[in-house]
């Protein structure tokens with residue numbers, strides 16, 4: 001019997017060590033047809049499993065415009081993530097997905113975009129950023145502000161360089177005070193504070209924010225103060241998930257199933273929820 | 278058995294028949310050939326829905342099973358697949374026991390009704406084949422409650438001890454060894470057609486007697502609560518200080534949610550030995566802290582917040598989502614909570630809040 005909880009198999013094609021506790025896995029479907037036809041949208045997530053250890057939830061961190069593989073960046077946090085970190089190229093994992101809603105890419109066309117990410121929160125935004133850069137001319141000014149606790153905690157270091165040198169993106173990086181190195185050429189300061197000094201025009205713009213809850217909280221406050229309307233501030237919510245299908249009952253905030261109705265929400269939608277996240 | 282297999286319950290115009298206890302036993306005996314039969318069985322003083330081999334095992338006594346009917350469709354623990362690491366890669370095998378024909382006899386109306394609540398969850402958007410295949414292949418013969426237990430409060434939620442929802446056939450004992458039989462769904466009709474010779478027409482007398490019995494039973498049970506008003510209050514009072522008070526004493530054992538016929542939360546875990554193992558789906562509970570514990574974040578760190586989740590889910594969130602209450606008043610939670618927490622008292626406390634709000638400013642202990 002085929003059913004919702006039966007995963008399809010993927011092979012680990014490449015592993016990249018991003019930081020001391022984050023690895024990016026490039027995964028390829030064993031089924032050649034699925035490998036060719038698999039599609040998803042930026043912001044969606046998957047249940048990745050290590051057989052014998054269990055499943056865990058990860059956003060798909062690669063761009064929907066890349067074909068033949070997907071990538072997930074995994075921070076070591078517990079049982080499954082630890083097991084994933086111990087796997088090698090060639091090993092097999094289980095995949096269920098893609099699940100959840102996605103970033104409103106269509107609505108974002110012709111608008112200025114401000115991406116604000118903290119730590120591994122860059123993972124879902126990386127998918128969206130490359131998605132937008134793929135058809136760059138359809139979007140207005142693109143600003144990317146990325147911060148991490150320290151230089152060693154920055155993920156996707158090669159890609160940060162690319163964004164920094166591209167003339168069609170305005171890229172700012174920062175680390176928390178004390179997290180800098182001698183040769184650090186970025187800013188020093190918390191993301192919400194650094195954001196205040198940026199030249200951002202809320203008119204005709206979308207701000208997309210992903211990161212730890214504290215960062216999101218203060219960043220959204222900052223954007224609000226700049227004049228962004230709550231509908232134009234987009235973020236993702238992280239609740240514990242198991243099924244990803246609106247069945248297991250653990251990801252709810254009020255009557256919202258974060259796994260089905262989210263994980264992408266506008267700040268306006270979040271304001272309407274009970275404060276339990 | 279030649280019942281139709283349908284995801285959606287096909288309600289037909291109810292047929293009123295009559296059948297004797299003896300004839301029911303004969304049908305059950307015949308059905309044990311080729312069908313799995315489940316019924317209330319008492320073992321070591323505990324009453325549970327169990328698979329039976331012969332009708333003598335059925336406990337026809339009053340009162341409900343300790344655990345609800347949901348476990349026949351949504352088992353306490355269930356392998357969703359087994360896996361084996363071989364030289365050729367990982368082999369996955371899904372369970373093959375879901376297409377056996379099953380008949381449940383002796384289920385209480387509240388438990389049957391509760392299935393219409395879990396159905397909605399397992400069916401919306403993504404269809405959960407594990408649950409739904411069990412549902413499709415099972416025929417349910419419910420039995421009306423002619424002697425409800427002290428903890429029962431289905432009537433307070435506008436349900437009836439003779440409720441037909443969820444049963445394919447509903448039996449009501451109208452005289453010693455004589456049952457009134459409502460044939461409710463297409464599945465029920467198929468069973469009736471097969472065993473026609475065991476049924477007779479219900480006499481107008483018998484139907485009248487049944488109605489009188491119901492009236493009498495309901496008059497002794499709790500009167501309807503103003504659930505709409507309570508929902509309206511819940512809509513506005515997620516942050517009300519009374520929640521801490523309401524939850525006082527709850528030790529977070531999860532008993533209420535495990536026993537509840539409408540609670541449907543689960544966990545998915547792996548168990549393995551060497552190169553083989555199983556992925557399991559297990560009942561879980563919003564009463565547990567680990568339920569929502571994330572690596573660096575816990576949205577419900579305190580027990581009263583978890584208690585609030587359970588109440589909110591039953592009396593507000595589920596309604597917002599699926600347009601009906603997620604409680605059938607079976608009373609299990611109130612009768613077996615080790616801390617004496619009582620769902621009816623919770624509802625009454627909420628009702629008091631509404632009265633307070635109407636009669637004057639409330640004096641909150643905390644702001």
Ligand SMILES: Cc1cc2nc3c(=O)[nH]c(=O)nc-3n(C[C@H](O)[C@H](O)[C@H](O)COP(=O)(O)OP(=O)(O)OC[C@H]3O[C@@H](n4cnc5c(N)ncnc54)[C@H](O)[C@@H]3O)c2cc1C
Nearest residue numbers: 056057058059073074075077078079080081567570571572
């Ligand atoms: C939509 C979504 C997208 C996500 N995307 C990503 C992503 O791209 N990358 C990423 O790395 N992560 C992501 N996550 C987070 C990721 O799902 C979790 O880190 C992962 O599930 C952890 O699984 P685990 O088995 O390794 O940890 P577990 O073993 O389940 O435990 C995780 C941690 O929780 C703590 N914990 C568990 N139980 C308790 C308890 N009872 N009391 C106190 N602490 C406890 C443990 O200390 C442990 O460190 C995402 C989550 C969501 C919901």
Ligand code: SF4
Nearest residue numbers: 527528530531533614
């Ligand atoms: S209400 Fe009672 S049964 Fe439910 S978790 Fe709390 S103590 Fe346990």
Ligand code: SF4
Nearest residue numbers: 537604605607608610
């Ligand atoms: S909440 Fe209590 S009374 Fe209501 S259905 Fe669940 S166990 Fe029964």
Ligand code: FES
Nearest residue numbers: 244248249251259
């Ligand atoms: S993750 Fe199971 S309901 Fe959302």
